[in-house]
Amino acid sequence: MPPTSYSVDMLLGNAADWSLRAQQVLAATPVIAAEDTRVTARLLAHCGISGPRLLTYTDAFAPKKAQRQAEVLAALQAGDVALVSDAGMPGIADPGSELVQAAIAAGHRIVPVPGPSAPVTALAASGLPGERFLFLGFLPRQRGERQQLLRQAADEPGALVCFEAPHRLLDCLQDLVAVLGDRRVTLARELTKEHEEIWHGRLGEALARSQTQAPRGEYVIVIEGAPPAPAAESGAWPVGQVREALAILAQEGIDTQMAPRLVARLAGWRSTGRGSVQAALAQAQAAVTAAQAEFERVQQLVAQQFLSASRLDDARRSRDVAAAQLQAARSQVQAVSDTGTDVVQAQAQLQLADAGIAAAQARLAQTRLRAPADAQVLLRQVREAILRGMPGSTGSSLSTMPASAGSGCCCSRRANV
Numbered sequence: 001m002p003p004t005s006y007s008v009d010m011l012l013g014n015a016a017d018w019s020l021r022a023q024q025v026l027a028a029t030p031v032i033a034a035e036d037t038r039v040t041a042r043l044l045a046h047c048g049i050s051g052p053r054l055l056t057y058t059d060a061f062a063p064k065k066a067q068r069q070a071e072v073l074a075a076l077q078a079g080d081v082a083l084v085s086d087a088g089m090p091g092i093a094d095p096g097s098e099l100v101q102a103a104i105a106a107g108h109r110i111v112p113v114p115g116p117s118a119p120v121t122a123l124a125a126s127g128l129p130g131e132r133f134l135f136l137g138f139l140p141r142q143r144g145e146r147q148q149l150l151r152q153a154a155d156e157p158g159a160l161v162c163f164e165a166p167h168r169l170l171d172c173l174q175d176l177v178a179v180l181g182d183r184r185v186t187l188a189r190e191l192t193k194e195h196e197e198i199w200h201g202r203l204g205e206a207l208a209r210s211q212t213q214a215p216r217g218e219y220v221i222v223i224e225g226a227p228p229a230p231a232a233e234s235g236a237w238p239v240g241q242v243r244e245a246l247a248i249l250a251q252e253g254i255d256t257q258m259a260p261r262l263v264a265r266l267a268g269w270r271s272t273g274r275g276s277v278q279a280a281l282a283q284a285q286a287a288v289t290a291a292q293a294e295f296e297r298v299q300q301l302v303a304q305q306f307l308s309a310s311r312l313d314d315a316r317r318s319r320d321v322a323a324a325q326l327q328a329a330r331s332q333v334q335a336v337s338d339t340g341t342d343v344v345q346a347q348a349q350l351q352l353a354d355a356g357i358a359a360a361q362a363r364l365a366q367t368r369l370r371a372p373a374d375a376q377v378l379l380r381q382v383r384e385a386i387l388r389g390m391p392g393s394t395g396s397s398l399s400t401m402p403a404s405a406g407s408g409c410c411c412s413r414r415a416n417v
Contacts, residue, residue, distance in 0.1 A: 005103040006082040007096070009089045009115030013193035015046060017116050023047055025113050029082040033057040033072040033099065039086045057083070058095040069099055076108055088118050093137035093163055118191055119161045122220035125198050126186035129225070132158035139164060139172055146172070150179040160223040166215035173207040174293055176223065184224040189217040204289050211293060237267035295319045 006025050011018040026032060027049045034040035037054040044050065057072045059065040075081055083090045083099060089112075090096035100110060119135050134156045140146045153160055160180075164172045166189075176185075182204045190196045195217070199206070203223070237245070242263055249259040295315040302312045 002108050003076050003078070004080045004109045004111050005076055005100065006080065006111050006113055007090050007100065008082050008084050008113040009117075010040075010043070010084050010087055012087050012116045012118055012121070012191050013196075015043075017192055018043075018047070019113070019115050022113050022115055023049065026052065026082050026084070029080050031055060031072075031075045031079065031081045033075075033081055033083045033096075035085045035090070035094065035096070040084055052082070057099050065095070069102065072099060073102055073106065076103060076106070088116065089114065092117070092119075093135075116192065118163070118188075118220050121191055122186060122188040122198075122222050123159060123161055125188060126159065126222040127200065128159045128184065128186070128222060130159070133222075133225075134158055134160050136160060136162040138162070139168075141168065143171065143175060147175050147179055150175060154180055155226045157225045157228065159225050160221075162221050162223075164219045164221055166217060166219065169215040169219055170207075170210050170293075170297070172221070173203065173210055176221075177203045177207050177289060180223060186222040188220040188222070189215075191220065207289065207293060242267050292319055292322075 006029060008022050008025055009019075010022075026044065029052055031054075032040060032044075032052045033055050035056075035058060037056050040054060044052070053075075055072050055075065056068050059068055072081060072083075083096050085091075085094045085096055088094075091100050104110060119133075123130050123133055134153055136149065136153065139162050140149060180203065182202050185201060185203050185206050187199045187206055188197070191198075197217075199209075201209075245263045245267070246259060249263065295312075295318070297315075299312055299315070302309055
């Protein structure tokens, strides 16, 4: 039998949580591949384990990292090796996964030795539904990449779980509020340790709290999943199809105010009453809170000469855009109150913010989500829907459209649609 690679879970902080099996495996294994040998050595000494040879399996410098992983694989050819991280299970939000892949490719047996898990522990303490969840690991450091990832996960009905460092917590919460709205959230830090803290609230509250209290320790953030879509007509389109339709209409130059109504009519996405617009209002208010917080942060940094004045202008414009969106949402709430008419589902409306349309258009250009023929079918359906909604119109041919109706947002650049 070829040598075995043991993936051994390390405790999160409380030594009493470390399983007897994990200690026995480490004591009997000749080589331990560690994320940080200093951290592992202290824990082994605490438990009276002194025999194994310690190797480091990772490094921030790519060539050095490859060299260290080669050393571990060479040791694995000669005998069993235990793989450990600084805390939790190796390979989960951890570079150990690359080493496990290499061991599998070399034909070695992989034996997991499970134990405490920070994502699962925080989820269990959050009180949010745990039937399903999406683990995002450490969020990207760059704001644009972070927001893109959050937009991709925004429609996930299960809880979202991620890690974040204390010095990036404020920026992370600003993006969470801006992209996801004011959802329920749990912030867990120093899990199982002496200064463990588990805080429950909403994202807007968490953002305000982080602006007045200095974050300490690594955080596990558990965010409420996307709310269920309102009951729709039979045969309603799924969320993914609606997004693709919005992206196609954006590429075709259809006005962002007209596009949601057209797609909602075709997709069967409608809601009755005030609830969905109130949801849009709540999300717009959360976006204003985040934009104002970012403006104040940048203003302070500019005053301290850490950033240029142009960054302050960018932050001011973002704040003003968010405020305009909030005012539009408030006007819509009032319109619904006055007329009682049906409105498009809030989720579809929010997707048509300028930033969302730009992102959808970029994704369409990169991945070509739908074939040109499908786009033409969609646009033809849109035009027919417009014609059916026009007073006195009975046909579906473009030749029946009055000149005044054919101008502006309803026109496609494709003549053959």
